[in-house]
Amino acid sequence: MTMTGQTSNWLIRVSAAGLIAMTAIIGWQVFGRFVLGSSPSWTEQASLVLMIWYVFLAAAAGVHEGFHIRIELLETMSSPRNARRVRIAIQMFVAAFGLVLLVFGSQLVWLVRDHVIPSLGISRGLAYLPLPISGLLMAVFALAQAKADRPPAAAEDR
Amino acid sequence: MEILVLFVVLFLLLALGVPVGFSLLGASLALFALIDIPMVVAIQRMASGISVFTLMAIPFFIFAGDLMYRSGIADRLVRVADAAFGKVQGGLGPVNVGASMMFGAVSGSAIASASAIGSTMVPLMKEKGYPADYAVNVTVTAAIVGLLIPPSHNMIIYSAASGMGVSIGDLFLAGIMPGLLTGLMLMTTAWLVARRRNLPRGIFPGWRAFMRAALYAVPGLMTAVIIMGGILSGIFTPTESSAIAVIYTALVGTFVYRSLGWRGFGEAAAKSVRTASMVLFIIAAATAFGFALALLEVPAQLAALIGFMTDNPILTLLIINLMLLALGTFMDMAPLIVICTPIFLPVAIGAGVDPVHFGIILMLNLGIGLVTPPVGSVLFVGSAVGKVAIPALVRTIWPFYCTLLAALVLITYVPWLSLALLGAF
Amino acid sequence: ADTHPTDYPTVQAVDYLGQLLAERTGGRLGAKVYAGGQLGNERDTLEITTFGGLDLNRVNAAPLNSIEPLTIPICLPFVFGSVDHMRRTLDGDVGEEILASLTRHGLIGLCYYDSGARSFYNSRGPIQSPEDMKGLKLRVPGSDLYIGMVRALGADPVPMPLDEVYQSLAQGVIDGAENNWPSLESGRHYEAAPFYSLTEHLFTPEVLVMSKISWDKLSPEDKQVMRRSAKDSVPYMRNLWDAREASSREVILAAGVEVNTVDPAPFTELMTGMWDEFLTTPQQHDLVERILAQRES
Ligand code: NA
Ligand code: NA
Numbered sequence: 005m006t007m008t009g010q011t012s013n014w015l016i017r018v019s020a021a022g023l024i025a026m027t028a029i030i031g032w033q034v035f036g037r038f039v040l041g042s043s044p045s046w047t048e049q050a051s052l053v054l055m056i057w058y059v060f061l062a063a064a065a066g067v068h069e070g071f072h073i074r075i076e077l078l079e080t081m082s083s084p085r086n087a088r089r090v091r092i093a094i095q096m097f098v099a100a101f102g103l104v105l106l107v108f109g110s111q112l113v114w115l116v117r118d119h120v121i122p123s124l125g126i127s128r129g130l131a132y133l134p135l136p137i138s139g140l141l142m143a144v145f146a147l148a149q150a151k152a153d154r155p156p157a158a159a160e161d162r
Numbered sequence: 163m164e165i166l167v168l169f170v171v172l173f174l175l176l177a178l179g180v181p182v183g184f185s186l187l188g189a190s191l192a193l194f195a196l197i198d199i200p201m202v203v204a205i206q207r208m209a210s211g212i213s214v215f216t217l218m219a220i221p222f223f224i225f226a227g228d229l230m231y232r233s234g235i236a237d238r239l240v241r242v243a244d245a246a247f248g249k250v251q252g253g254l255g256p257v258n259v260g261a262s263m264m265f266g267a268v269s270g271s272a273i274a275s276a277s278a279i280g281s282t283m284v285p286l287m288k289e290k291g292y293p294a295d296y297a298v299n300v301t302v303t304a305a306i307v308g309l310l311i312p313p314s315h316n317m318i319i320y321s322a323a324s325g326m327g328v329s330i331g332d333l334f335l336a337g338i339m340p341g342l343l344t345g346l347m348l349m350t351t352a353w354l355v356a357r358r359r360n361l362p363r364g365i366f367p368g369w370r371a372f373m374r375a376a377l378y379a380v381p382g383l384m385t386a387v388i389i390m391g392g393i394l395s396g397i398f399t400p401t402e403s404s405a406i407a408v409i410y411t412a413l414v415g416t417f418v419y420r421s422l423g424w425r426g427f428g429e430a431a432a433k434s435v436r437t438a439s440m441v442l443f444i445i446a447a448a449t450a451f452g453f454a455l456a457l458l459e460v461p462a463q464l465a466a467l468i469g470f471m472t473d474n475p476i477l478t479l480l481i482i483n484l485m486l487l488a489l490g491t492f493m494d495m496a497p498l499i500v501i502c503t504p505i506f507l508p509v510a511i512g513a514g515v516d517p518v519h520f521g522i523i524l525m526l527n528l529g530i531g532l533v534t535p536p537v538g539s540v541l542f543v544g545s546a547v548g549k550v551a552i553p554a555l556v557r558t559i560w561p562f563y564c565t566l567l568a569a570l571v572l573i574t575y576v577p578w579l580s581l582a583l584l585g586a587f
Numbered sequence: 588a589d590t591h592p593t594d595y596p597t598v599q600a601v602d603y604l605g606q607l608l609a610e611r612t613g614g615r616l617g618a619k620v621y622a623g624g625q626l627g628n629e630r631d632t633l634e635i636t637t638f639g640g641l642d643l644n645r646v647n648a649a650p651l652n653s654i655e656p657l658t659i660p661i662c663l664p665f666v667f668g669s670v671d672h673m674r675r676t677l678d679g680d681v682g683e684e685i686l687a688s689l690t691r692h693g694l695i696g697l698c699y700y701d702s703g704a705r706s707f708y709n710s711r712g713p714i715q716s717p718e719d720m721k722g723l724k725l726r727v728p729g730s731d732l733y734i735g736m737v738r739a740l741g742a743d744p745v746p747m748p749l750d751e752v753y754q755s756l757a758q759g760v761i762d763g764a765e766n767n768w769p770s771l772e773s774g775r776h777y778e779a780a781p782f783y784s785l786t787e788h789l790f791t792p793e794v795l796v797m798s799k800i801s802w803d804k805l806s807p808e809d810k811q812v813m814r815r816s817a818k819d820s821v822p823y824m825r826n827l828w829d830a831r832e833a834s835s836r837e838v839i840l841a842a843g844v845e846v847n848t849v850d851p852a853p854f855t856e857l858m859t860g861m862w863d864e865f866l867t868t869p870q871q872h873d874l875v876e877r878i879l880a881q882r883e884s
Binding site: 016017019020021022023024026027030031033034038048051052053055056058059060061062063065066069071072073074075076077078079090091093094097098101104105107108109111112115131132135 | 175176177178179180181182183184187188191201202204205206208209212213214215217218221222225397398401402405406408409428431432434435436437438439440442443444446492494536537539542
Binding site for chain 3: 048118119122
């Protein structure tokens with residue numbers, strides 16, 4: 005398997021673990037309120053931060069796997085040669101937007117570094133950190149896809 | 163001028179085939195560059211757009227839906243419906259609708275419903291001599307019913323997008339009767355189409371077999387009791403209920419039906435996180451886009467435009483419905499809820515529509531968009547599980563479209579259907 | 588940006604500020620208000636303001652706590668004794684010092700608006716003393732300060748978004764919550780929680796901030812006009828607020844809600860430990876002492 009493929013698989017595994025952890029946290033919140041009689045105060049913010057992380061990591065893997073939903077009309081109507089050009093253009097746009105996420109996501113993390121997330125006491129920047137990371141991965145994945153010319157989306161098995 | 167840039171960039175990117183989330187982001191970035199707003203704001207809107215407690219219901223309900231399929235709950239619901247309706251001509255059509263309604267009552271996601279019931283029903287129908295296009299058409303349109311029958315993660319998105327505290331519990335109650343009505347109408351259509359196309363009939367297995375099938379389905383159907391009961395009795399909030407649905411389904415699949423192991427659990431999580439991240443990435447980008455819309459005061463301008471065209475509430479609702487249907491053909495439901503609610507809800511309220519009732523109209527209207535090309539995620543799922551190309555599906559789907567449109571008209575102009583149950587609890 | 592609907596006093600005050608600016612600068616400056624939270628919640632719009640994406644922003648002081656610790660003292664429970672005490676303090680040097688502390692975070696603090704007094708309401712019975720609060724499940728916004736306060740008073744804090752409160756009250760997930768008169772009225776929470784006990788525990792004000800990036804683009808004269816107009820919008824806002832509060836009070840009393848006054852002394856006593864938890868610097872302690880010194884004797 006290619007290096008990008010391995011990275012993408014690994015991202016999905018980490019994200020799936022994030023989803024399972026979020027289930028456990030909210031389960032614990034209900035349990036805490038009804039069985040222990042006191043509401044844990046950290047659960048809401050912790051699961052929100054977790055969700056931003058795993059959504060953006062899995063969304064990056066989605067650029068490699070091509071699961072992001074899109075309109076394929078132009079590509080299917082074009083000749084094979086032009087379809088290839090269309091696919092490359094799409095991947096270039098995705099790579100460009102990935103770089104925007106990287107650059108301005110980094111700026112975002114930096115600007116809010118001394119804001120505090122209530123009830124967790126950690127920097128707000130940690131909640132935004134997955135955006136630049138995801139942007140970088142998206143750009144790399146999109147460029148690799150353009151080079152290998154794999155179709156960017158296969159609408160199956162969602 | 164600025165509005166033009168925003169929409170032209172969006173349409174060009176979408177038409178080229180750039181994924182929807184990236185197209186929304188690109189259009190917002192173009193606008194921000196034009197009116198000199200720092201790019202970092204767009205990125206912040208994306209992150210905080212999904213940093214919303216109620217949106218957690220999306221991954222949870224998608225996860226629960228996939229677990230229900232893997233643990234055999236979908237399969238058992240199909241058997242109950244088969245025992246009940248299988249003997250009429252083309253009976254597997256109405257069976258499919260019935261199974262989708264039951265599955266809709268336990269799962270919060272139309273995509274999960276289409277893939278779970280579709281994976282079970284479509285092979286079964288093909289085996290019994292039904293054409294694949296019919297099987298898929300019934301599956302995908304019946305999955306829309308699950309949007310109306312509670313729970314429904316799209317109602318949760320609507321409640322969050324309304325920004326005015328439309329109660330999720332009220333929305334859930336309001337969806338019940340419209341959901342049942344739409345389901346019954348689809349069943350009738352499925353039966354009529356089956357008669358016209360002379361599709362096979364099954365045999366009634368007898369009351370004993372029916373009771374047996376029903377008994378096996380009880381632990382699965384209990385999910386509905388736990389979710390609705392838990393919300394209505396105040397044990398947990400709607401968002402929490404979606405997490406409880408995951409935990410309950412995992413427990414039932416592991417200890418009652420004994421068909422779900424660690425492997426299946428992990429695979430379900432991996433599959434759900436893909437779907438959920440696809441949906442939430444679009445919602446994130448739609449939030450940046452929505453910020454651009456709000457800055458340009460598009461909602462107010464559109465409201466003024468509709469107000470200029472008519473001040474008749476019936477016509478206003480018709481115009482809103484037509485606009486939403488048009489948008490729904492080429493965009494998916496979740497981002498449309500996020501973008502359209504702030505635009506159309508104030509107009510609808512101005513025309514005297516209850517915000518809860520409007521939510522139900524929105525669900526069915528945008529739900530129809532899920533099964534229309536060129537962009538319809540439920541249609542895509544159906545095409546994938548049934549292995550039928552989209553053009554072949556669309557050729558024979560029109561009786562079902564007509565049924566859904568008729569249901570939309572009824573639900574739009576008979577508010578009682580949505581609001582009658584609200585006083586009951 | 589403002590999260591409140593268009594007829595809310597804070598929104599009208601900023602509209603008024605916009606008119607003042609337009610008059611005084613011959614239309615060079617003005618304000619376009621995006622009300623109803625359409626641009627995002629307060630934390631989000633605050634961040635956007637520091638980035639220069641919005642020029643002006645009206646927020647509650649509480650979300651500023653996670654940006655600037657010096658805003659904590661005016662958000663402490665039972666630190667103010669009355670509306671007059673709060674207004675006097677904020678109009679004086681304490682208020683100015685706190686506004687000035689925002690500059691290093693990219694925000695220019697312009698003025699304070701009122702948010703009235705917050706008190707507890709619940710479905711069980713009137714609260715006279717802290718003993719009446721034992722075991723009550725009370726909704727709080729997801730903020731450490733509120734959670735700490737409710738715990739210190741002996742009740743169980745349940746962090747919950749505002750839009751889930753009505754249903755949670757009606758179905759008994761929670762026993763009560765706390766808010767000011769207008770919010771209690773507009774949310775119709777009193778229908779499910781008919782006991783309103785005037786603990787007046789929080790007077791947390793609203794703050795009008797400007798983006799430092801936008802501020803630096805103004806000429807010195809315009810900066811002057813900006814500051815003066817903001818200050819001039821305060822009395823206008825306070826009159827609107829008082830009228831709004833009075834009309835809400837009328838509606839709530841007419842609905843048959845049982846309202847009782849409360850002696851704050853036994854509540855205030857329970858706060859010392861909690862205050863110390865949130866006051867970590869000598870500068871914060873100094874502000875609190877100066878606030879308390881301005882109480883009526
Ligand atoms: Na449902
Ligand atoms: Na569509």
